[in-house]
Amino acid sequence: MRVAIVAESFLPNVNGVTNSVLRVLEHLHAEGHEAIVVAPGAREGQEEIPDYLGFPIHRVPTVKVPLVDSLPVGVPTSAVDGAIRDFQPDIIHLASPFVLGAAGAFVARQQRIPAVALYQTDVAGFATKYHASALAHGVWEWLRTIHNSCQMTLAPSSPTIADLEEHNIKNVRHWGRGVDAVRFHPFKRSEELRRQWDPTGSKKIVGFVGRLAAEKGVHRLAGLDERSDIQVVIVGDGPERPLLEAQLPHAIFLGALGGEELAHAYASLDIFVHAGEFETFCQAIQEAQASGVPTIGPRAGGPIDLIEEGYNGLLLDVDTFVEDLPGAVDALLNPEIHAELRENARASIANKTWDALCRQLLDSYEEVLEDTRRVPLTIIGQRPELPRWAARALGARVA
Structure with a gap:
């Protein structure tokens, strides 16, 4: 099979979209398939790689977006059309399509190539968080245009699927995220590292891992930072880091x-906390669970499917997250249940390997290809058509 992946984000930028694309490429390589990647170029000071496992990476220019400049946005150009036309893929995989991925969706329709879109980023939620809620309606219209031009949309959680269907996005199926259960393992717990964080050895360690951006809600851990019995540890970087260092x-x-x-x-860590309510999945929660760490997350989005209350962690209402967090941490740190919670956290990822998830993805590719063989795209076309102004903006060919 020949797969063209159009990724809204890719190396050297590391995030959930990038990680999932890397795992898919590794599986395609192991199974003997062919692939290319179309992705944003590196920013100034970053080093680009020309390929990954021998799969060529075709770059487009990037621009910075105000408030989210840690995530450069790829500028669609005619290079998207050219790279895909030269490769002649059987199927196009759109990883979290919005800007560059929209160009990939348009090219797929123009070249009559079936496409599968993976919904991985709550862009409408981000717009609200960045005080641009007036844009949310337009964002959903744009997402509906992109996803309904594809033959299938894959989404990572039941709340996300419900949200997409509520906004009239069609043919949505579930596809979660795998976790590296070998790399992330309770055996990796380091007493030496814990002593570096807390030389007294008396504190419990509560941590967060992820991009330090407004939508992640890291500031909601400030109440824990004030406690003498807890050491807060933050792993990650991003535009909010200076502000967070002042708040915590x-x-x-x-x-x-x-x-x-x-x-x-x-x-x-003793407890992992993710406070952001805009996660379509939240891979960091799953990695913490694989590491044997009980988790706390918001009762919103992807964490709902990952955290089983009282078994491997707790869910907190978004509106009262700050007030409820200290009590939730104390409940999970109860010495009578903490060891059991750690074992349960590890057990909860037993059937969530990347190999299983990638096999499911290839099955979705095959389903789309089989449907296309029965009813060719040249007969049924693809819906809906992009407006001509949008097509020109994306740098694709317009008849």
Whole structure:
């Protein structure tokens, strides 16, 4: 199979979209398939890689977006059309399409190639968080145009699927996220690392891992930072870091970590907290659970499917998250149940490997291809048509 992946984000920028694309590429490589990636280029000071596992990466220029400049946006150009036309894929995979992915959706329709879109980012929620709620309606109209031009949309959680269907996005199926259960493991817990964080050895370690941006809600951990019996540890970087360092003056900020450093950091926590309500999945929660760490998250979005209350963690209402967080942390740290919660956290990811998830993804590709063989796109076309102004803006060919 020949797969063209159009990714809204990719290396050297590391986030949930990038990580899932990397795992898909690794599976395609292991199974002997062919692939290319169309992705945003690196920003100034970053190093681009020309390929991944031998799969070529075709870059487009990037621009910075105010307030979210840690996530460069790829500028659609005719290079998207050219790369896909030259490769002649069997199917196009759109990873979190919005700007560059919209160009990929348009090219798929123009070239009569079936496409699968993966919904991974709550852009409408982000618009609200960044005080642009008036844009949310337009965002949903744009997403509906993109996703309904594809043959299938895959979404990572039941609340996300319900949200998409409520906004009239068609043919939505569930596709979660796998976790590396070897890298993220309770055995990676490090007493040496814990002593570096708390030389007294008397505090419980509560942490967060992720991008330090407004939509992640990290400031909601400030109440824990004031406690003498808790050490807050923050892993990650982003535009909010200076503000968060002021709001959580006693917290330890480790910056962005990867590989074994990240695995040891996860496993050395006593509690993991993710406070942002705009997660379509929340891979960080799943990685913490694989590391044997009980988790706390909002009763919204992806965490609802990942946290089983009283078994591997707790869900808190968004409106009262700050007030409820200290009590929730105390409940999970109860010495009578904490060890059991740690075991349950690890057990909850037993059937969530990337191999299983990627096999499911390829089954979705095959289903779309089979449907296309029965009813060719040249006969039924693809709906809906993009407006001509949008097509021109995306740099694609317009008849």
